[in-house]
Amino acid sequence: MALKGKTAVVTGAALGIGKAITEILLQNGAKVTLLDINETAGKTLKEALNKQYGEERSLFFECNVESEEQIKAAFQSTVDTFRGIDIVCNNAGILNEKQWEKTVSVNVMGLIRVSYVALEYMNKLNGGKGGTVINVASVAGLTPVPACPVYTATKHAVVGFTRAMAAASSASGYGLRFNAVCPSLVKTDLIASLMDNLGQFSHLAYATQCSSVQRAMNPSEIAECVFELVTDKAKNGEILMKEASMKKYMTFPTLI
Numbered sequence: 636m637a638l639k640g641k642t643a644v645v646t647g648a649a650l651g652i653g654k655a656i657t658e659i660l661l662q663n664g665a666k667v668t669l670l671d672i673n674e675t676a677g678k679t680l681k682e683a684l685n686k687q688y689g690e691e692r693s694l695f696f697e698c699n700v701e702s703e704e705q706i707k708a709a710f711q712s713t714v715d716t717f718r719g720i721d722i723v724c725n726n727a728g729i730l731n732e733k734q735w736e737k738t739v740s741v742n743v744m745g746l747i748r749v750s751y752v753a754l755e756y757m758n759k760l761n762g763g764k765g766g767t768v769i770n771v772a773s774v775a776g777l778t779p780v781p782a783c784p785v786y787t788a789t790k791h792a793v794v795g796f797t798r799a800m801a802a803a804s805s806a807s808g809y810g811l812r813f814n815a816v817c818p819s820l821v822k823t824d825l826i827a828s829l830m831d832n833l834g835q836f837s838h839l840a841y842a843t844q845c846s847s848v849q850r851a852m853n854p855s856e857i858a859e860c861v862f863e864l865v866t867d868k869a870k871n872g873e874i875l876m877k878e879a880s881m882k883k884y885m886t887f888p889t890l891i
């Protein structure tokens with residue numbers, strides 16, 4: 636029970652990778668607040684989790700990461716119920732090259748918004764007790780995926796933001812660790828609906844699929860990486876790439 640007594644907030648928790656992250660955190664003793672825009676899927680999952688772990692171990696709030704008001708309300712309710720927040724997992728993300736502004740809004744602005752609210756609650760300099768923030772980026776944050784240039788840009792942004800926040804936290808004494816996981820293909824609705832959402836770049840999907848020799852992973856394989864980053868207190872500013880047959884902590888050039 637590595638996470639007994641800890642509380643986590645997971646965005647995009649109702650389905651896919653977020654659901655798997657929620658489950659691994661609960662399995663290891665944490666209490667979890669699930670945030671998602673999909674109320675039906677969120678409530679269905681919450682009922683299943685109630686049966687497995689007990690009603691008092693989780694909360695579900697319909698919450699869009701594009702809304703600061705909803706995020707703040709969810710964080711406050713979490714603190715009121717669970718008496719603190721130790722872990723925040725920024726998992727909510729979309730891939731839609733047709734609605735590219737929305738993709739930037741959710742994947743970049745939403746993730747930054749949640750991170751800054753997390754900082755308000757968890758920063759040791761504000762009376763918080765510190766903790767850890769895990770961001771779900773993608774291998775598209777490390778290498779270009781021509782079938783989805785805007786998604787690629789958003790995930791590069793997540794990698795850069797994670798590393799800069801880790802350095803800012805360590806230099807300032809916030810007591811927060813920031814790390815990210817960069818998965819390759821995972822079997823979720825995001826990939827199932829891919830061809831509808833690539834727009835003018837859909838002709839490039841086949842080439843991407845052929846160049847990606849790895850099998851598509853199960854969401855639980857990404858959840859295990861998140862768990863590793865949550866529990867290893869030595870990790871700050873790390874970017875963990877995960878493919879089906881391997882995982883690797885990335886190295887970057889030091890320029891400043």
Ligand SMILES: NC(=O)C1=CN([C@@H]2O[C@H](COP(=O)(O)OP(=O)(O)OC[C@H]3O[C@@H](n4cnc5c(N)ncnc54)[C@H](O)[C@@H]3O)[C@@H](O)[C@H]2O)C=CC1
Nearest residue numbers: 647650651652672673699700727728773820821823824825
């Ligand atoms: N499936 C894949 O191959 C990969 C996915 N990722 C990333 O993993 C994360 C999760 O993706 P999947 O589980 O695959 O997607 P998914 O589409 O299966 O699940 C995403 C969840 O996020 C929720 N969501 C979407 N927009 C939201 C918003 N504005 N506010 C709150 N919740 C919102 C959805 O309702 C859904 O429950 C995303 O950030 C994605 O970019 C990264 C690499 C590979």
Ligand SMILES: CCCCCC(=O)/C=C/C=C\C/C=C\C/C=C\CCCC(=O)O
Nearest residue numbers: 773774775782819820840843844847851
């Ligand atoms: C190899 C790139 C992995 C990046 C994962 C990601 O975050 C988004 C990927 C978006 C587009 C990839 C484009 C085409 C892939 C084509 C088919 C996927 C088939 C998956 C499967 O179930 O085999």
